[in-house]
Amino acid sequence: MQTNVFVGNLAKAPTLSGQGDKAVARFTLISNEYAGKDRETGEVRERSVALPFTAFRGKADALARNAAKGDQIIVQYRIENNEYEKNGETVYTFNFLVEDFKFGAPGKEKRDQFSRGNE
Structure with a gap:
């Protein structure tokens, strides 16, 4: 099985449905990646990459x-192929399934929460 690693920041808090063995959390991680240099100015360009995880x-x-x-999450994940019919055509999509994860740096919301607790 192929596994991958993605490091990004949460676009918003994860949504949780179910409990215990039926718990499912969905969330999106965003990261910036190198997108070349501007030909005229020579400045480095970046583009945002957003992946939906489960x-x-x-x-x-x-x-x-x-x-x-805003929290940074380091995710080890696998990609699952998803194929279904819609309007008589086959649609191919992918699911990004979390195998393991680690918490990285806290985002602004959590840092603000920590600083309010120290007052």
Whole structure:
């Protein structure tokens, strides 16, 4: 099985549905990547990459309870092919499924929350 790693910041807090063995968290991570240099100015260009992830069971609970918008998450994931029929045509999509994750740097919301707690 192929696994990948993506490091990004949460676009918004994860959404959780279900509980226990049926817990599912969905969230989007955004990261900037190199997109070449501007031919006229020579300035480095970046583009945003956003991937939608799905986590299950305990990982889903942990993410939903502890992650906030802007937090950095390091995700080890696998890609699952999804194929279905729509209007007589085959549609191909992908699911990005969390195998494991680590919390990275806290985002602005969490940093503000920490600083209010120290007052």
